[in-house]
Amino acid sequence: MGKKWWHDKVAYQIYPKSFLDTNGDGIGDLRGIISKLDYLKKLGIDIIWLSPIYKSPFVDQGYDIADYYAIAEEFGTMEEFDELLAEAKKRDMHIIMDLVINHCSDKHEWFQKALADPDGAFADYFYFRKGKNGNPPSNYRSYFGGSCWEKVPGMDKYYFHMFAKEQPDLNWENPKLRQELYKMINWWLEKGLSGFRIDAIINIKKDLNFPDFAPDGKDGLASCWKMVESVDGVGELLEDLKKSTFEKYDAFTVGEVFNMKPDELPEFIGETGHFSTIFDFSAHTLTDGEHGWYDAPKLEFAKWRAAIIQAQLETQKYGFKANIIENHDEPRGASRFLPSYAQTPDGIKMLGTISLLLRGIPFIYQGQEIGMRNAKWNSMEEFDDISTKDQYHTAREAGLSDQEALEVCSRMSRDNARTPMQWTSGENGGFTKGTPWLKVNPLFKDVNVEAQEQDTDSVLNYYRKLVALRKSDELKEVFTYGEFLPEYENVDGVMAFYRKDESKCILVAANFGNDAATIKLKSEIEKVWLSNRIDGTVDCEKDSLNLRSCEVVVLELENHK
Template sequence: MLNKKWWHETIGYQIYPKSFQDSNNDGVGDIQGMIQHLDELQELGVNVVWISPINLSPMVDHGYDISDYFQIDPSFGTNEDFEELIQEANKRGIKILMDLVINHTSDQHEWFKEALANPNSDFRNYYVIKEGKDGLPPNNWRSIFGGSAWEQIEDTNEYYLHLFTKGQPDLNWENPMLREELYQMIQYWLDRGLGGFRIDAITHIKKNYDYINVPADGPDNLATVWEHYRDATGIGEFLGEMRDRVFTDNDVLTIAEMDVEDPDKWEEYFGENGYFSTIFDFYHTPYSIQQEKYKEHPVTFIEDMKTKMFAKQVKANGRVLFTNFLENHDLPRALNRWIPESEIHFNSASALAMMYFFLRGIPVIYQGQEIGMVDYPKDSIEEYLDLPTYNNYENYLLEGLSEDEALHQINIECRENSRTPVQWDASEYAGFSTVKPWFDVNPNYHDINYAQQKDDPHSLLNFYKKMAVLRKNKAYQETFIYSDTVPFATEIKGCVAYERQGIESIFVICNMTNQPMQVPVASVEEILLTNGETDIYVDGYLHLKPYQGIIFK
């Protein structure tokens, strides 16, 4: 049994601030807009809110390029607005997490500007700057966002490293002076009353600085070499130092964006004394039911996801707590990734929600997920805004896809699908703003919106509220948080079923297909929640309708 921590009882919620709520009618979401909806988040059962970056930024990567760690960007409000948000959230039992972006800064940060202006400055060693070779970059590493990972410094043979856009130069974590600056910044925000951080791109802070070219793996003559800049040997020295300096004594929730593929290292990274409280991992995120290998065989997709999900859950039993999520700001909407388009409706959306919400770990909801927001495919690549979207589109053209084929692929996989403004009501611009938003609203907002679902007891929104109430029920909370996840009825195709074996024995069974399903169970003592009929247990079998989920003792 894990030692109990306050954050174990978390139901999390992610806000992408540009798209949550515009309060001052400039088309961009802001902090006062977040404050307006704290009551709705409280009613949803949320007690931790992670906000994507709101620090000062030129917005090359929508805030993940920070030019001043200590200032809130004016597009979102002021430092005083943010402190008001923390205080108002605390009144409702909600803790606020900032997005901690410390693998890189903006190229507009004073550190970087000073590093370029003065080659003898101490700030030169805050970044990764290397000599080129024969008029070319130091090596042929590819940026995660496409193109070379190196950008030439004007009129020199020197290049700086950027694993993301060229506007995001990587910080040199080998420099203790830099690390000290970052720790002081982290403590500054904790002193404002933060509940903790979601920590961006943290796996990349350690690099293998062996500057040699590797065999190209694409038509751009570049190579993606994860082993050189993701979880590189020695990263634990930095992570452990950061934990000891600013996290441990503050008793905060820290969620690292990272995969830890070796289960033997899970305790080191996010166990009782791990570097972080928990992690967002990506075991399920590269897959979509719209991919060619799944389009004609959607049940195969569910089976593959079930296998991956249960493999992780079983290995985590009694050891660590993952976060469990379906959506975030870097993914297409979950319903489009998990459900055939013609079958997206209340039953499939609620069954998918039940499937993940009661797994061992911390459930996290992404804004709009609770009302069933879906992707908004575009008719032209020009309707997208994100630089990586355009890089991916150009790569598809280089690979030989036609413009129509490339756009089709972008529409399936683009992370901008999750960044359309939240659909609050059926008024113009979906109640997000009174002016044209920074990014187009999905036209289906007349049919899918918060106001429409709020007073409908049979809506997806109110089903999410029911799940939160059940998960927090004192009679079952211990079981839902700490007990083991034991897969059940794995031989039934399209059935995702598991038992939570704790003080109570609770079963979660979801029919993730469009066909009726019979599942053998020994007994049903009490149905705790279902998205369908309750009189379905006959002669030792649950007779589930298509996309019916049930939770029972």
């Protein structure tokens, strides 16, 4: 495998709206991000991914872009963005942005021109189709519920949207549109951006006949992803995108890819893949409900362990995936992947250790490094997220009571990850002097950066040690390029693996169980690199390693090749 500049990097996702507000309007801003670059540098971050900061009506929190060349005034100015780029560069850090090119906002100039002249050139930037017998052109349900087709007022035509009706899908079969998108992408890369996280990109390939599918719900509709999975040829579009943009700048690209066909992984992340990497969602999909959040299965440790192991073994044949515990679209990982007894500093450190030392590019989401957990939600009025509101209605229609539907949303809502960053124990967690756009998690008094800075045993200081260990001169090579080998899969509650190369054999072992566990070591311990015990020790007798509940250790063993 050819070595790339991004292989040994650690990334951090910022959700700008919730990171830090400096002007008192209750919304995080670029000035807030600039002020925390040293905080991120101390954490060991190399790459910062910003969720969308483009001009937008914010129907879907900025994933509905009205102008790809403009910064939303809520976040600041283009001059401030340029300052952020310059300040990051001074610290040898890279900025990547969200690239949302499956769809745009209905307020975008292109769509406004298409509506004004549905037979003109701009109409072909989108998908306009005539209805069938007074019904929409096909029976697809959007990702946010309801039909994918929205009727154009005063016409017998509909336009297509896989997300909200305010997010019309862009027609990637139109070469003129593609050139407009490529021009925009290259403009940002010329500006000094290091790459992109690419949103919902698998959706760009459509079956232009938009055939009906068998309904999979009481509404008579079929999930739109069935069309995505049934069509071939997305790779040709992605290669055209790569060669016209990213490849020219050696850009780092991480794709949000669902619905990939089983044999396509090397095409996506191999030596000449479409992207540098894609996110590993294998653990997250374990709690996907068949019909929605309301019938989401409970997470089982054995399935979680098996999913991660399978993804690691499959991926290392071809390249790297990006490893996450949480992001802006998921509830908090500490609340999702840890049983109640493990939702403690020790348990959170344990989960972080597993994630950051897997093979791949680690992504830390804002607040993860201090152990932020799901908020307590008292009513549906407290939520902002469009998807959460849809899932509440889905749950009620399925027969759940108001309280039951609220509990479902409280557990699964994306707003859990979007509550403001908890900087201090003061007003609004130090996020804003104004009224926050979304409520601050009540846990901020106990879980915040300021308190954890003062505590040598805090989750934050542990994360700093963990990132430093991954990037250390002695271990960087094995943690970047070393093989992943699972171990102790037959021991209940234990997640363990080796990271191994010619010179090093590192064992990462964690006990997710409620009871102590003992494992037999295959070779002698040469060094204890990390432990989440306060005294940093390990409990070992002869060749037996004893792990308390929620204990994790990182050991160097004799390397028997």
